[in-house]
Structures are given as structure tokens and as C-alpha cells.
Amino acid sequence: MSTSNRTNIPNSLNEHWMPFTDNKTFKKNPRLITDAKGVYLTNHQGKKMIDASSGLFCNPLGHGRKEITEAVSKQLEKLDYCQPFNQGYGGSFELATRIAKKTPEGINRIFYTICGSTAVETAIKIAIAYHRAKGDSKRFRFVGRERGYHGMNIGATTVGGMINNVKTFASVLMPGVQHMRHTHLPEHKFVKGQPDTGVEMAEDLERIAMNFGGENIAACIVEPIAGSTGTLVPPKGYLKRIREICDKHGILLIFDEVITGWGRTGSAFASQEFGVTPDMITMAKATTNGVIPMGVVAVKEEMYDAVLDSSKNPEGTPELFHGYTYSGIPAAVAAGLAVQDIFDKEDIFNRAKEMSPYFQDGLHTLKDLKEVVSIRGYGMMGGIEMKMKEKPGKAGFQTFKHCYDAGVNFKNTGDSLIIAPQFICEKKHIDEIINKLRTGITNYSKS
Ligand SMILES: Cc1ncc(COP(=O)(O)O)c(C=O)c1O
Numbered sequence: 001m002s003t004s005n006r007t008n009i010p011n012s013l014n015e016h017w018m019p020f021t022d023n024k025t026f027k028k029n030p031r032l033i034t035d036a037k038g039v040y041l042t043n044h045q046g047k048k049m050i051d052a053s054s055g056l057f058c059n060p061l062g063h064g065r066k067e068i069t070e071a072v073s074k075q076l077e078k079l080d081y082c083q084p085f086n087q088g089y090g091g092s093f094e095l096a097t098r099i100a101k102k103t104p105e106g107i108n109r110i111f112y113t114i115c116g117s118t119a120v121e122t123a124i125k126i127a128i129a130y131h132r133a134k135g136d137s138k139r140f141r142f143v144g145r146e147r148g149y150h151g152m153n154i155g156a157t158t159v160g161g162m163i164n165n166v167k168t169f170a171s172v173l174m175p176g177v178q179h180m181r182h183t184h185l186p187e188h189k190f191v192k193g194q195p196d197t198g199v200e201m202a203e204d205l206e207r208i209a210m211n212f213g214g215e216n217i218a219a220c221i222v223e224p225i226a227g228s229t230g231t232l233v234p235p236k237g238y239l240k241r242i243r244e245i246c247d248k249h250g251i252l253l254i255f256d257e258v259i260t261g262w263g264r265t266g267s268a269f270a271s272q273e274f275g276v277t278p279d280m281i282t283m284a285k286a287t288t289n290g291v292i293p294m295g296v297v298a299v300k301e302e303m304y305d306a307v308l309d310s311s312k313n314p315e316g317t318p319e320l321f322h323g324y325t326y327s328g329i330p331a332a333v334a335a336g337l338a339v340q341d342i343f344d345k346e347d348i349f350n351r352a353k354e355m356s357p358y359f360q361d362g363l364h365t366l367k368d369l370k371e372v373v374s375i376r377g378y379g380m381m382g383g384i385e386m387k388m389k390e391k392p393g394k395a396g397f398q399t400f401k402h403c404y405d406a407g408v409n410f411k412n413t414g415d416s417l418i419i420a421p422q423f424i425c426e427k428k429h430i431d432e433i434i435n436k437l438r439t440g441i442t443n444y445s446k447s
Helices: 023-028 066-078 090-102 116-133 154-159 163-172 199-212 238-249 270-274 301-310 330-345 348-368 394-406 427-446
Strands: 033-037 040-043 048-051 107-113 141-145 177-180 217-222 252-256 280-283 295-300 372-378 381-386 411-413 416-419
Touching: 048 427, 066 330, 090 107, 090 295, 090 330, 107 116, 107 301, 116 154, 116 217, 116 252, 116 280, 116 295, 116 301, 141 154, 141 199, 154 163, 177 199, 199 217, 199 238, 217 238, 238 252, 295 301, 330 348, 348 372, 348 381, 348 427, 381 394, 381 427, 394 411, 394 416, 394 427, 416 427
Parallel strands: 141 177, 141 217, 217 252, 252 280
Antiparallel strands: 033 040, 040 048, 107 295, 280 295, 372 381, 381 416, 411 416
């Protein structure tokens, strides 16, 4: 552990087993964040950094929003918890109505979960419950996509397609899951926005349906833009074709909008941005601006009706045997409502849309850096892919460290740098992100 500045370092770092972290390396030289305000973070050494990934895509409204913290603390004083099973409180219904106003038409039944992973897990279960309700209980298969990320529960891990996340756990993954190929195509290098080529990759779903029987497939899940793998933007026509194939075989389509939801593309949801309507949408992260965990599954009304109508359970018994102790807890709902107010008051999705070309242009100016092998992006999300060095992930992590030292913080996945600025960014903040990325990447190249 570093001894240079221990002021903000706890006495022991040993007990906390950190998630998705190289614990051994981190604990020798920790990076601890002590303060966050607006688009800036401060670390334990007092260094100020610009937050170029909105935390983990969580805080598009910026850090330390008073409206949110005040709403949460007021709520906690009045009602800190109430059980969500066969009881409730008004706020969760109010938030559901507000969310349903922004989701695509017809997708207006809101199930609260705890996070993105539990939203995906819930969507998987609702798909099965819906088919059973319709008398179609043979549909047990799910289709995901290579390089997809849907969270870390068993179901979400299985439908995901990132190799390191699945290989240790192969023995416990869900049976009957197939994966379409990803759309990380060589000709998409340095393409801005949606690539013109690659729509044919959607035919993988048709092929899986032919091989395994479309009538056995419950649902297909994709991120409209694959985020964690480094921003894979869907080829033009790709999502529409996936929808057509789903319709042909009676397969439900789930859009995992945990990252793309709430304005990241410039529309409330990527579904609206790309003009393709799924049957369910999962969301989390920006739903509360990241301050309190909350996930959501927005479900087509007719699916909700089918599950409720088919239930023959006695009064007081749930129609769907699923839920969480923390489904729609008051503090998360209070944060969610405050976030909705800010979305509306500050016209936040349009703000993201307007800033997007400036951000995307800025990102592509980094094309000349010699270790950068691809840049992709859409809306307020982008991925910079570094040339692999010896083993996957090494170049990405080393670049991240140089950028951190240069004063720009973000997340890397493997060799991809994930850049997702906050929607409150002004042009000067985008310039600062791009300039510091240039410095960090250049320093990495020299190292
Ligand atoms: C698309 C997508 N789905 C699901 C998840 C899982 O969310 P959580 O970490 O809140 O469980 C993530 C997390 O990054 C995600 O990007």
C-alpha cells in the first residue's frame, strides 16, 4: 500500500474483496475517490479528475445533485422502508407512471428490481411466465449475443457473451442458451455512428431458430448498442431485422437498455432512437442518477395482462412468484422521481442529442494516435480500442492508468476505453476530456 499520502486511506484494505478488480495490484497502489461534484471527481491524493464515463454510465446529470439528495433524505425521514409484497406506498406507483410516459408506446407496465442484473434476470423470468400464461410452456431457450453484457446473476451471465465472465462458471450456467455472433467487424473501424454494413449478422437469429426450432425460443436479448464491450453500434437495419425474425417465430425481444436508456443515445431509449420496439426494456443506472440502486423492467401491457389473466391462484397469492426485498424501496423511488423532474426541467435528452456531434467529432480526433486501432460511438457514448499488447486487457489497463494520471477517469474493458460523458457537459468539458485522453494515450505509447 502506498505510504505517500495515507490521509484518506483506511487502515486496512484487506477485507474488502473488490468486484471486477485486480485486488492484488489495486491494494498496493489504491485509487480511492473521496469527493464528486458536477463532472469532477477528487481522489485521496487531492487530485481533481474529469469523470469521462459518468461513473459506470450512472450519473448523466452530474455528481452531487442537491435536488436528488434532498428528495432522498426527506423521504427517509418520512418513510424509510415498507415491504413491497402485497403492500406499497404511493411513490412507486407515481414513478411507474412517469417512467411509462417515456418508454415506447405499449411498454407501460413497470417491475422494479435492484440493479441491471436483477432487471435482466426478471425479464428472463417474465418471458417464461408470459409464454406459460399463453399455454406455450415448451419455449425454454434464450438467445444472446457474443460480446454482450447483461450483468452477473446466473441468467444474465449466461445470456451475456464476454468470455472471461463465463468461463469460470460454465458448470452452473443456464441450459438452452445460444449466442448470435457479435457485430465487431473489421470494416467498422473508425466508423462514426451506425455502420452501413453488417445487417446480415442479424440472420444468425434465423439460423439459430432453424437449428433449434423457433417455437422453442422464449426470447432474444440484445443491448441496442453493446456498451461494456466498447460501444458496438448496430449496423443500419440490424435491430429491425432482429425484430422481424422474432415476430416470425413468436420470440420475445428484450432490449437491455441499462446503458442506452435515459438519454444516452439522444432519445429517452435506444428503441425510439432506432425506431424498433421490443417487448421488454431493462434499465438501471441513470434511473436514479446512480445514487441508490434500482433496476426496472418495462413490459408490454398485453404481457402483463396475459400473466394476470391466466392466474388461477387464490386471492392474496401472487400471479408472478418473483420479487425482491428492495423492489421499489422509498429512497430509490425518491431519487427516481427527482431524476425524472430534472430530465423534464432541463430537457436533458435533447441536451445529450445536441452535444453528441461535438463529442463524437472530438473522439475521432484521437484517430491519429498510433496505439489507437478503432474508435466507435453514438450519442454520448464512445469506445476507443487500443492495440493489444502481449495479452488482452494489458494495453487497456495501462492506458487507463496513464489517463488517470493525466486527470481523466473512465472505465476500461479489456483493451477498450469506455467514454460516456455526462449530459450536463459543456463544450469546454468535452475538450478537457479529449485533451486529457490525448495526453494519457500519448504517455502510454511512450512508456
Ligand atoms: C447492458 C447492461 N446490462 C446489465 C448490466 C448489469 O447492471 P448491474 O451492474 O447494475 O447489475 C450492465 C452493467 O453495466 C449493463 O451494461
